[in-house]
Amino acid sequence: MGGSSAAQTAEGFSLEVSLGPLRLSSPLIGASGCVAFGEEYRRLYENSRQAMEGSSIAQLGAIVTKAVSLKPRGGNPPPRVAETPAGLLNSIGLQNPGLDHFLAELAPRLSQLGTKVIVNLVGDTAQEFAELASILSQKTDFPAFELDLSCPNVEEGGRSFAMSLPSLREVISRVRQVTDRFLIAKLAPNVCDIGEFAQAAVEAGADALTVANTWIGMVVDVERRTSRIGRTTGGVSGPAIRPLTMALVHRVRQAVRVPILASGGAVRTQDVLEYLIVGASAVQIGTGLWIDPMCPLKINRGLREYLARHRMSLGELIGSFQAEVSRGG
Template sequence: MADLRVTIGQMELRNPVTTASGTCGFGEELAEFFDPGRIGGIFVKGLTLKPREGNPYPRMAETASGMLNSVGLQNKGIDYFTEHIYPRIKDFDTHIIANVNGSTIEDYVDLSEKLNRLEKIPAIELNISCPNVREGGMAFGISCPSASAVTRAVREVWDRTLIVKLSPNVTDIRDIALAVEEAGADAFSLINTLLGMAVDAEKRRPVLATITGGLSGPAIKPIALRMVWQVAQVSRLPIIGIGGIMNATDAIEFMLAGASAIQVGTAIFIDPLAPVKIAEGIGEYLVRHGCSKVSEIIGALRVD
């Protein structure tokens, strides 16, 4: 049995497989299918300071090898999370990572400060890449000065691991990554969804109520792999790779391209056991390739 442990900031994950924010609820829903102790971590549904109802229905469109969503960060707010959800999930035998959202830098900072009081949140994932909200969200993640400013402000109040989730909807993701690194981030997660659109030709209307939404699933995997590779070339911070990972082979591709860990997202909708199967499959791959540690394959892509 190979050693599957990986390190992200101050966290040691038992294996590189985590679940992506917005695809795994707060972990409880998945705990009905498998023991959370079998994966490295759970990135819970995006949190905001105040409750949010999210966007109107319809919020989802199936597309070729993927889907669009425009959920818009529906959640009951940090206070509800702290009081009702956190006590139920804090003792899961895995890392619970909070996904932090805001309309202003102050929102991100205030939310991070509130999370500081929760002992069993070892890391936050700063979401500066949500494409489905009118204010904040992706707006922070598509320019270097704002990505840097929000990261720096949160770094001031958050001593535990700080992961910044990057948007693919940018001209050059390397520039944003470097700005965020310089501002004090411990790790990157990438990519968030790609801004997309679906049209109903018969009705001559957009499928989503918000017209545009975020594209996920295997359709975006080649783009995600390319971006992980690009960021790995310019930064030494650990990368959590995200984008259309359906099986262990997909996950290994991301790790070879430079990711230290991965998030499984849309695949969960189709197979809630996917994260567990992927963790097992990575172990089998390592044995087959004569690796004793998963760290041996991180960034091990041969390009010569």
């Protein structure tokens, strides 16, 4: 049955949420690197309605594309992934076909995807970020860009933009000068006080923040006494990092007022509720799709049930965290 419109809910509880110019039918967003350019999940969900009624890419309010760089990137040598307790260590290396291919082949198809699209940008220099944003603003009408400032895999003078306040400011302000699109800065979790980085990002012109990227991690193969992945260290994602990232979202919520896209280990309704309560306006689903590909559908159902049970709107839920716990007695 076609009509998978997220607005038609059993209880009439809407999951609509606005992120700047983006009006999302659900606060769930496919995380960058975990949904490629949307095509595979669109197809999988379309083919799976017999097993799971309502299965559709539209269960995700939006997707964030795989990072797009000026030139194609081949990525890192294998092995690129290793499972960790309740998580995944990866070192893909921002492999992507580059801007020209994106513009010629992928962008036209993305407009037919069936959900909103946020383009993730990555560069080696602030200049590259600005160039990308400028070209994409001229040649496409994607309403929002996410700046991948925090990916720990690509070495740039030893650390990522998101780990140094000056370079974070520089990239965001350079991009801000060349585009009026909704700018989301994706922050790194591995910093002393993410609140400072959040403030710096907003001051430099970010309209929203993704909190956060994967956590730097490592797994050793003790028989061979090597790393389990090709690039020694990588990024850890999945349920293992969820409480860690939850605390970051909480911190960032206190530091700035712009919308937060939480990203870290959400798989179940409970996880998304936690992020929303703490103050995220949207929650990215990444590794969760590989633990339960149908989790967006199940979470949306669960969110509606929760809202119905508590007789509240999604807007009322977001940021409803009570800092003081009343313990009675």
